[in-house]
Structure formats: C-alpha cells, structure tokens
C-alpha cells in the first residue's frame with residue numbers, strides 16, 4: 001500500500017507521517033510530498049519516500065502520485081488560491097486512480113458561514129464531482145491557535161475575542177494528525193468525520209490559563225470590528241486580522257463546535273485536553 005501525504009513540510013502533514021510510522025507502517029510505503037524536498041531530509045533519512053509536488057504544478061503532482069493507493073490532501077495555506085490548487089491535486093489523484101482521497105476540511109463544512117470555509121466547501125464539491133472514493137476530515141480549530149498566544153494572554157491579562165459564549169471544539173494538531181493516519185489505515189472510512197476535542201468557550205479558555213499559570217487572565221469580548229482593529233494595531237495584515245475576527249463570529253454561531261466522538265473513536269483514547277495543552281505550552 002502506498003500512502004501519499006501532501007504538505008509534509010507543514011506542521012500537520014509532518015505529524016501525519018510520524019503517526020503512520022508510529023502505527024507500524026513501513027517507511028517505504030509512505031510518500032511525503034513537499035514543494036521543497038530538502039526540508040524533508042529527516043523523513044528521507046528514516047526511509048520515507050520523498051517526492052517534490054507543488055499544488056500549482058500539475059506535472060509535479062502527477063509524478064508524485066505515481067503508484068499511489070491513498071492520498072491525504074492537506075489543505076494549502078495560500079488563502080484565495082486554494083480552490084484551483086486543490087483541483088490540480090484532485091485531477092492528479094484521478095489520473096493515479098487512487099482508492100481513497102482524504103481531505104482536511106473545516107468543521108461543519110456543509111453549512112459553515114466562516115469566510116475560511118468557502119474554499120473548503122468548493123474543494124469538497126470538486127472532490128464529490130470527481131467521483132473519487134473520498135473522506136472529508138472536517139477539522140475544528142487547533143488548540144495551538146490558542147496556546148501559541150499564551151505570552152500575549154499573560155502579558156495583557158486578557159484573552160481578547162469576538163466569540164461571545166460560543167464553544168470551540170479545539171484539539172491538538174497531533175490528535176488531528178493521528179486521526180488522519182487512522183483514517184488512512186481504515187479499510188472503509190466514513191465519508192465525513194467531524195473532528196474536534198472537548199469544547200470550551202473563550203471565558204473557559206481564560207479560566208484555564210489562569211488555573212495553570214497562576215496569573216489572572218480574563219476574557220474580553222469585543223465586536224468583530226474592534227478585534228480586527230486591535231489585531232491590525234498589533235501588526236497583523238488587515239485581511240488576516242479580518243479572517244480571524246470573522247472566525248470568532250463563526251465560533252459565536254457554534255460553527256466550530258462538533259461532538260468529540262469521531263475524534264476520540266479514531267484515536268482510541270480521549271483527546272488532549274485544553275488544560276494539558278496549556279501545561280505543555282507553558
């Protein structure tokens with residue numbers, strides 16, 4: 001069985017390859033692809049096949065997918081270009097005649113109103129139109145989106161957001177990766193997995209940060225426009241700040257909430273908790 005993981009230089013893709021190896025898959029059955037394969041030397045050293053592939057370059061995808069049985073398409077990071085890029089990957093997967101195309105999508109893609117959801121929805125549609133056997137790994141937020149901001153939370157004593165009392169089913173990247181690896185090794189995966197961990201509000205996030213660090217941090221809920229302004233003031237490019245504020249509004253509408261059952265079933269254990277993730281980050 002030849003399992004191809006795209007975006008293997010990325011944080012998620014790399015963790016999926018690691019997880020496949022941990023699960024006992026022979027290294028030579030795993031193909032890790034990247035734009036710049038020199039950044040995959042650690043995997044090549046372990047016997048993983050490393051191949052160059054750029055989502056913008058159909059010929060590179062065709063070569064990279066030769067002999068593939070299953071492909072995990074890790075959604076690209078170039079917002080605005082992803083529909084065309086993912087279509088190139090879908091076309092190449094069709095040419096290769098794979099028996100499964102797995103795609104990392106977004107939670108509740110069927111009706112999510114997040115600005116970020118649009119490209120995932122278009123990609124899911126394109127995969128359906130291709131007729132390829134597929135599975136959609138609809139990931140909620142990464143816990144690391146929050147733990148990565150711990151220094152800022154602690155500096156200001158505030159978690160700033162526009163999410164109201166909405167709950168986010170965030171999970172550790174490593175858990176999403178282990179789930180993706182499990183799906184690749186499942187004979188007949190579900191068509192859709194809604195993946196997320198134990199849900200929390202941003203008020204609960206602030207309380208957990210306070211508990212773990214012993215420093216008082218509270219949640220400050222502001223309108224999306226105000227959040228955008230603060231983020232721009234902190235140096236984020238305006239379009240990115242707007243996407244983050246929009247995501248908080250989606251969070252308020254419950255669009256990043258999913259039941260934790262799919263993730264925990266694939267993991268065969270509880271997902272990493274918020275408190276444990278904060279402890280590790282601290």
Ligand SMILES: NC(=O)c1ccc[n+]([C@@H]2O[C@H](COP(=O)([O-])OP(=O)(O)OC[C@H]3O[C@@H](n4cnc5c(N)ncnc54)[C@H](OP(=O)(O)O)[C@@H]3O)[C@@H](O)[C@H]2O)c1
Pocket residue numbers: 006007008009010011012013034035036053054055056074075076077078085104139140141142145
């Ligand atoms: N659920 C969430 O909270 C969340 C948060 C952020 C992103 N995401 C989505 O989940 C994906 C994986 O997350 P991550 O943390 O692993 O992101 P990441 O570390 O930024 O990795 C993105 C990967 O996509 C690759 N890529 C981008 N454009 C490409 C192209 N044209 N051709 C080939 N590869 C390309 C990157 O390659 P290079 O190393 O060459 O750049 C990298 O390997 C992201 O790309 C994004 O779609 C989800």
